[in-house]
Amino acid sequence: MMVDLEERVSELENWTDGKGLILCGAAETFCSGSDLNAVRAISNPQDGMKMSMFMQNTLTRLLRLPLISVALVEGRALGGGAELTTACDFRLMASDSVIQFVHKHMGLVPGWGGGARLVRIVGSQNALKLLGGALKVDPKLGLQIGLADGVVEDAQTVEAPGSHLEQAEKWLGTYIKGPAPVIQAVKKVVLSGRELPLSEALKTEMGVFGTVWGGPANLQALASKSKHK
């Protein structure tokens, strides 16, 4: 899974007109973390840290893609799978889904960068509770602490306008409507604001602004005298 994921991220880094990404699992599980059969063979500290470096690099690149990403969590996201959800910009949870940082039960802490990202998403107090307590985060708790950005309804409920994936596509559609260069610029500006010290973020923002100012979308908007009602 880890190598496959890195290869997909490399492909996505070359997707020049991408605007949005939905990451979902298979069957009833979003991701159950490391392959326990495989990690038993690399249970020494050196190999563990190599795996950690590989996955931290992969997931950091995933989060830094110039597009808006959503983790569609169906079933369980456990351990590294929970960390994987934090490597997307947003998380949508199905009604019976659970995000659980089970690391403590494995005698571990997050190793794929999920600890650092979790603090930035839910704050240090909630991160400490989720990691220290290996708490099961259901959609209600996820929305309450800001780990979940929305819930997708089950097909048999009246509110469900389609499958989980169709609902996620509709949810994401609101944020990626528009020309790819503009959506990509939006993500780049937010990324720099999220990761850089203010003075550097301002420089990055100015640079990104320069790529869209006077661009096709900007000139078209100016020509149309659009009103934002």
Ligand SMILES: CC[C@@H](C(=O)O)C(=O)SCCNC(=O)CCNC(=O)[C@H](O)C(C)(C)COP(=O)(O)OP(=O)(O)OC[C@H]1O[C@@H](n2cnc3c(N)ncnc32)[C@H](O)[C@@H]1OP(=O)(O)O
């Ligand atoms: C940095 C964190 C990272 C690390 O330390 O390297 C980790 O992520 S540690 C791993 C954390 N994940 C787990 O501990 C998950 C363990 N699995 C489960 O809790 C359950 O399997 C499940 C995911 C909740 C699913 O339960 P259920 O629906 O009851 O199905 P099964 O338990 O029968 O599983 C089906 C099948 O899948 C195999 N499986 C599940 N998870 C893993 C895994 N992480 N690695 C390897 N194999 C996994 C499970 O063994 C079953 O296989 P078969 O017995 O061959 O059918």
